[in-house]
Amino acid sequence: MWEPNQRYPDPAVQALDSSFNKYRLPLASVERLYTGCRWSEGPVYFGDGRYVLWSDIPNDRILKWDEETGAVSVYRKSSNNANGNTRDRQGRLVTCEHRGRRVVRTEYDGAITVLADSYQGKRLNSPNDVVVKSDGSVWFTDPTFGLLGYYEGEKNEPELPANVYRIDGRTGAITMVADDVAGPNGLAFSPDESKLYVVESRAMPTRKLRVFDVRGEALGASKMFLDAGPGTPDGFRVDIDGNLWCGWGMGEAELDGVRIFNPAGEPIGHIALPERSANLCFGGRWRNRLFMAASHGLYALYVNTQGAPGG
Numbered sequence: 636m637w638e639p640n641q642r643y644p645d646p647a648v649q650a651l652d653s654s655f656n657k658y659r660l661p662l663a664s665v666e667r668l669y670t671g672c673r674w675s676e677g678p679v680y681f682g683d684g685r686y687v688l689w690s691d692i693p694n695d696r697i698l699k700w701d702e703e704t705g706a707v708s709v710y711r712k713s714s715n716n717a718n719g720n721t722r723d724r725q726g727r728l729v730t731c732e733h734r735g736r737r738v739v740r741t742e743y744d745g746a747i748t749v750l751a752d753s754y755q756g757k758r759l760n761s762p763n764d765v766v767v768k769s770d771g772s773v774w775f776t777d778p779t780f781g782l783l784g785y786y787e788g789e790k791n792e793p794e795l796p797a798n799v800y801r802i803d804g805r806t807g808a809i810t811m812v813a814d815d816v817a818g819p820n821g822l823a824f825s826p827d828e829s830k831l832y833v834v835e836s837r838a839m840p841t842r843k844l845r846v847f848d849v850r851g852e853a854l855g856a857s858k859m860f861l862d863a864g865p866g867t868p869d870g871f872r873v874d875i876d877g878n879l880w881c882g883w884g885m886g887e888a889e890l891d892g893v894r895i896f897n898p899a900g901e902p903i904g905h906i907a908l909p910e911r912s913a914n915l916c917f918g919g920r921w922r923n924r925l926f927m928a929a930s931h932g933l934y935a936l937y938v939n940t941q942g943a944p945g946g
Contacts, residue, residue, distance in 0.1 A: 680918025771804025884911025917942025
């Protein structure tokens, strides 16, 4: 059974390079906020309400953790096997639905607006993760994972290749921005939005993380940012210095947790968790608290940096 570390500094927060030391807080340790999920994903922080929402995909629900009381409640059930979540620049919840095969926005009054459910007359596969750019555009990945069975979605044949899409924030028009990413998964912009990082989760023989040049409303050339080797990058977010904080795991247990890479793609730190982390977000008053959705639970750690806006 997992027990929090009682001594400082927490040995679970590991520097793989001396450059990571500036991001460690010697008097902060990993906390487990909740356990009891089947597969945790897509955390997003709401500072105005001081809570975190995250998806428990197989249990078909979105959960809510209250920062003031620590209480956990069901925010939405059924969630259509929701996966990735974020907020748009007006503070509204944007959600990827596996079973719904769509991207939706929750309005201030709780009403659901469908942002995307098809492309060129064909149904989307199972939208996975989503980010919102400063111009209001919504960018999301659409692999087939939710169509593979009945555990995280509904078994079906795909009508479209696994693509990356952009939804125009003004017109709502949907464009395909990348069709050459094998199993597109987590995605995030660099702090200046000049680059878009995308996890290539079906790359062979090992998973990759690609980086694209952003050219206005489109993507330009891409290159491999890093080869994950035995690790499994999933969802991730970027801090204000351009470091990537990546959900990590699979394979050997010592890989489970969050791995941090600098803007050159070099591993500089690792946060060890007792289970694989699928996704994460920055939150708290100063965006300096890392919330990590990991297999059965939700964890948190204060760090000495801040999440880039829009994460």
